[in-house]
Amino acid sequence: MRAAADPDVSKDLPDFDLARFLPYRVTVVGEHLSAGLARRYRAEFGISVAEWRVLVHLADAGTVSIRDLERRVHLEKSKASRAASRLAREGYVTKVPDLSDRRLVCLSLSDRGRSLMADLLPLAAAYQARLEAVVGNSLRDLEAALDRLMQEDL
Amino acid sequence: MRAAADPDVSKDLPDFDLARFLPYRVTVVGEHLSAGLARRYRAEFGISVAEWRVLVHLADAGTVSIRDLERRVHLEKSKASRAASRLAREGYVTKVPDLSDRRLVCLSLSDRGRSLMADLLPLAAAYQARLEAVVGNSLRDLEAALDRLMQEDL
């Protein structure tokens, strides 16, 4: 017979339900939501998610540096740098050195980029509206919960 | 003077707040939550997020195939295949052909893998408990909202 407490490896592991594990669950939903819109702007304009974030921030902040992107839209600096370079190469953004601090770059939308965003932003707004309809009247709670989770230092 | 309606590119773009855009927001929170725990098991055991998901599923399903992983824990099959291979190489899982259908592989935890999970699962359970405490009594609403967003075909 075996002892009741068995420290060796043949012992049963504690139950664990990945489907209820918040890091997993939130990540999967995030990928699902992002992919839904990204599929469209990737097929139509060849834009990646990182490039989309850069464009959105440019559309509402005007002129930004790589470091601003890093802090405001959660892109690591190498990722932000490469996304900005691609967008500049495609002609969607202009990239010039900042004259008052020549370590920085000034990124801003070109005419072509503004024209792109004139197409993209209404699409995204409609998508957001659709998601909010799905969530319904618990949107406030959802946002509050996400905020609290985000503030938590883990 | 300029006409009121101006179709050219110099027109202002619609306002758009990325910080309230659900795909962005949910994704960022998901990364934040995942990174909080992943940092620990990566530093301590050299395990990636994909490998973690494989291990968890093995811990509670016993024996699974690559295809099961693909469907149950949202890993593309090449990602699942490589994660399983790495874990097999490290000795955490055993990988043998399925005798009743030789297209499939049978993955299961080795003794070493079970021992690893005996350390990891309590850690994850504590982490989950901490997150649930942060969310508080709106946990039900949060889960329901995530479910509804997940079911939506986008």
Place this chain on the structure above:
DNA sequence: AGGAAATCGTTGCACTTGAGACGATGACAC
């Protein structure tokens, strides 16, 4: 039985990613 079609896991390929090193620039103390 026998051939077409579907399924499974792996791999080759081109691309992306994260982490750190690096040169260039600026801020600060003395």
Place this chain on the structure above:
DNA sequence: GTGTCATCGTCTCAAGTGCAACGATTTCCT
């Protein structure tokens, strides 16, 4: 000024990724 330190953006390198193609198997249909 001058030296030290911090900051910014890019680049390099190894590792990871998505996708499609592939061989091996099984299933289905007749």
